[in-house]
Amino acid sequence: MSFNSFGRVFRFTTWGESHGPALGVVVDGCPPGLTLRAEDIQRALDKRKPGGSKFVTQRKEPDAVKILSGVFEDDRTDGPRTTGTPISLLIENVDQRSKDYSDIRDKYRPGHADFTYDAKYGFRDYRGGGRSSARETAARVAAGAVAELALKHMLGDGVSIRACLVEIGGHKIDRDNFNWNEIENNPFWCPDAKAAALWEEKLDAARKAGSSMGAVIEVVGAGFPAGLGAPIYGKLDADLASAMMSVNAAKGVEIGAGFGAAALSGEENADEIRMQNGKPEFLSNKAGGILGGISSGQDIVVRFAVKPTSSILSPRKTVTAQGEDTDIVTKGRHDPCVGIRGAPVGAAMMALVLADHVMLHRAQCG
């Protein structure tokens, strides 16, 4: 029941602050025998890395991962393999710019966790947000890369998890333009080339104005079998909701038709079924691939909403820890839309939840 762990059998624990010497994650319960190289994890980390475009923080972090335990390269094998023991991954913090934090130290930044951390702990590491910094998500992405390998190991290469942005600052994509191949062609993981152009314009304006924008991220798991999950409190969707809501700045999560389902009739909402090629196929996917907490074999579709970055250049009303009214301007190297880097994080979280549920299913149902 730890505060910094997630998962049941495939379980990981992250640690580290924005301005400490390093951050990392311990992945426990990974199946033995997977080939795992640092470069496999690095590839995933590079997608989340700061500094990739002008739309993400300009902090320069190579985010180079080291594997400290849990793999072994025998002279009888062709590469390091997981041994079934805990995999410790470490990422050093390199570019913790030495600056004057006196402003943040004494003032609560609106929209940040400054006030609540102080209320809880009576004290906080204010450098760059400390533990509440989005840098923690690097550890999730690293763990997610291990989870993805574990999923392919257990289920075969037919499974995939992809993430994209479907809305920035209220501007949604046109579903008719949806093309997964587009997401690598723009700095927004946007599957709609037209929307990407608009977003570029809007977000650049916000960035120049020292403002920020929110976003909605969609994560899709494909190729997963029916039967993953469990009724009631081990539901696949409940775990995905917890996973996505735990991502920094997330304020909403939905599965399939999601909040839109509330406006549908029973006839519109319930996905019909027909035999196709000798097996049952759903004729639509309002359910987002999950019925009664258990996967149906369709695409697993989750969306989560991320609020606009709270660090902005306009002066905002706040108070000091000493109880005086004041104003604050949050300088720094911030993401104008933190949702962009949320895409690889969301994909990682889905991989982690699914790896856990595949293992739980094997436990109970053999």
Place this chain on the structure above:
Amino acid sequence: MSFNSFGRVFRFTTWGESHGPALGVVVDGCPPGLTLRAEDIQRALDKRKPGGSKFVTQRKEPDAVKILSGVFEDDRTDGPRTTGTPISLLIENVDQRSKDYSDIRDKYRPGHADFTYDAKYGFRDYRGGGRSSARETAARVAAGAVAELALKHMLGDGVSIRACLVEIGGHKIDRDNFNWNEIENNPFWCPDAKAAALWEEKLDAARKAGSSMGAVIEVVGAGFPAGLGAPIYGKLDADLASAMMSVNAAKGVEIGAGFGAAALSGEENADEIRMQNGKPEFLSNKAGGILGGISSGQDIVVRFAVKPTSSILSPRKTVTAQGEDTDIVTKGRHDPCVGIRGAPVGAAMMALVLADHVMLHRAQCG
């Protein structure tokens, strides 16, 4: 990590199927010394009870709760008090109408968990949905009543948790009409008298047509201190997301501004702070009372979307377990809008999550 338990320190486990002899819940970790009478729990159950109006299932279930353990009435005390040991609550199933289930037995009802249960377990109790029946929520409401008493015991009578419906079938309330006192005046827990009248008309039409409607439920916790929750994976909002998404038919969860936050600018979204009456007060509540996973002392505001009841009278395409195309009409005594009974369930889940977090906070921060 059980499949049918929820919570960390204040932890409960539910059991029971729609058509078994009984259902129940074991509440573990409750503080000792609370006065707990069956009638305290019964009051909460009566709010969720079937048969309350024509808009909920006509199944006649008294849902009479028995306390089987965990309380003790001494001759030195004025009523039964919790002893700190597990509280076992039992509710007998009374009106499991004996009927012919052959239709459901062999056909997968669209929108239901029939197909996925079979895929997972190779087998299912098809009577009334078995374990996936919404009857399980009676157990949650009973546990939630204990949680609410525990919260008042630990924090005083100033805390409250209330739930209402803010949307049915796409028809939203007008926030200007919001009045908590209205929710007892209509069968929808609707805080807007005008909207209630419209919902009555729309839902009655849907009911008569054998159709159904979705809903959005809002749960508000008031009077809770700042400092509840924990960073990263023990976040208050992540636990609330998991709690609400675990409710039958839930497809989305949001906190505060929720999905709407994605369309806001950083300036609009981040709640400013000013000293008022000698302490910091937020000037708005886009955050829904949670920042960085920790409560801010403001109202804790969660909404969840519930899909329309999948049991409808129009014939729907499906397949049999034997792999043949067929059609199905789901007769029975179903809720035309299962979201109505979701309101007391949502309130119960928030009480359960908060009781757990109050105790976790005491554990770590004394």
Place this chain on the structure above:
Amino acid sequence: MSFNSFGRVFRFTTWGESHGPALGVVVDGCPPGLTLRAEDIQRALDKRKPGGSKFVTQRKEPDAVKILSGVFEDDRTDGPRTTGTPISLLIENVDQRSKDYSDIRDKYRPGHADFTYDAKYGFRDYRGGGRSSARETAARVAAGAVAELALKHMLGDGVSIRACLVEIGGHKIDRDNFNWNEIENNPFWCPDAKAAALWEEKLDAARKAGSSMGAVIEVVGAGFPAGLGAPIYGKLDADLASAMMSVNAAKGVEIGAGFGAAALSGEENADEIRMQNGKPEFLSNKAGGILGGISSGQDIVVRFAVKPTSSILSPRKTVTAQGEDTDIVTKGRHDPCVGIRGAPVGAAMMALVLADHVMLHRAQCG
């Protein structure tokens, strides 16, 4: 992390007090598809039942178990099968003799949990020991019967778990006389007919004197494969130690050579291996079937020591809750050697631990 649950994937939660209306257990995570009838569980309960001989409590409890959930009898099956959902088992308390508890209410019985419960909870259910009564072990035995069926379902009928007493009141069995068939021939689960005769004499004398004796119970699991368990904190032996130490009155646990291993040399202790019939066989079993926390395929051998029943007729010095020196005589219908009924409880606990570990192994290693 509940206080009243045990296990990870195969997980159970017990509830109930000595003098409440009932006690019970919820078994979560059981594989689907096992045939499970109340009589299968009843058979195990009857072994632990009070009133079986003059050497156990004369309380008359039929301990009749009811299955309230988690099984389903289809017209297509030949008996009720587990569905994969939680199995709720209930045992009513019948013979809670109505008596005057004023003596126990105000005085702390030496050797009992009276003082510590009051210290923890500020209050306790003093009737028959409340939650700390050995009646709770009926729930364990019921859950253990389900675990044993699950083990046979997963591993085949070749597995067995048996328990016997190897010492009462300091009188040990002679290992040369060890014969499993003897344990049903005496009221002590004693595998040595000669020792049984001596124990009868000694224990009868103690019983008549209102005194009591301790015991050592040995539990042996046979037919289990190598590979169950996990390094470090998921060790099979650590889980067995926790399981056995959680049994009422247990004060010690050992595996294989146990405390005796401390007196051996490395040469004497380490079990050598030779190929036999084409596979590795250990030439001795000092390890008790567990090396590095993982089963070796040999017999799994655990012993636990149970202190003499604390309820005795000699007056003992104690104090009242009000802080006054006094004496106490604990009348009642007590077991002169509570270890006797500990044998089926120990066997149940081993079954529960092993069912969990078989499932954990399937989770991680497929």
Place this chain on the structure above:
Amino acid sequence: MSFNSFGRVFRFTTWGESHGPALGVVVDGCPPGLTLRAEDIQRALDKRKPGGSKFVTQRKEPDAVKILSGVFEDDRTDGPRTTGTPISLLIENVDQRSKDYSDIRDKYRPGHADFTYDAKYGFRDYRGGGRSSARETAARVAAGAVAELALKHMLGDGVSIRACLVEIGGHKIDRDNFNWNEIENNPFWCPDAKAAALWEEKLDAARKAGSSMGAVIEVVGAGFPAGLGAPIYGKLDADLASAMMSVNAAKGVEIGAGFGAAALSGEENADEIRMQNGKPEFLSNKAGGILGGISSGQDIVVRFAVKPTSSILSPRKTVTAQGEDTDIVTKGRHDPCVGIRGAPVGAAMMALVLADHVMLHRAQCG
């Protein structure tokens, strides 16, 4: 439910192998505000360090600990304090002597986990035992140092946890000679100067003969309040049993009179109580400070037995992974009595269990 974590609220996760680049531990749930310096942890590690005398392994490991997260040194504080976020501790492996492992690679060392690891994972890191190496206990000792500080923070400086050896190779101490001050005067943590002299002679002979000896370690917690623990499965003694049995080479655990209790009468065993200086005092401590799973306020007394080191110089019968009979001699730099280094490990485990239980008690009982 991870395989490499321990504890509930105060919870730690260790990682690392004997011959990897490093090992470490993540401590989650530590209260905020403790002063924590690397040197506080180092002091504890130095007690467990290899190379301290000829009676422990000659591997040269400085075991220098680094704190990577979870503390913050503000300019307003006089030293680094814990922030309430996870504390990551890292110890580099320095002296992993590069040697030829081909012997161990293919042969199962009797008494070691080689055979069982292969059976479980199909594969193992054979260098120095990999994950099953006693080097993992360095991580426990580091975590235990944090736990001890947390205990003093929560309960005051009056609490203490000490460990000593009470038996080596069958040679027990004389309880009449017991003196805690002696334990620093000999290389065995022996509280009996006379026994220490005998042990020196016996163990030196064993060491020269390439043999090894087992030991019994006693851990005593003093100054702890009554009320820690919980009935049934959250018992303080069950958690201590699990903790001690998880230590490498442990084969038995007992509390208070332990296995000896089985030979006592009820009169001898149950500790009587009398008022002394205005509060209840027990007149003996057969219970080892725990009744019904809850601390009584007396000394908490736990003993665990450690088998003789399995790495010995006499040739032993074994088989190869390829299924051929062979002999093995385990060279290396091994402890002739691994129990010696078990003393600080046992003390650390008790500190970890108690820190967890103090926090759990605060959670439930305020």
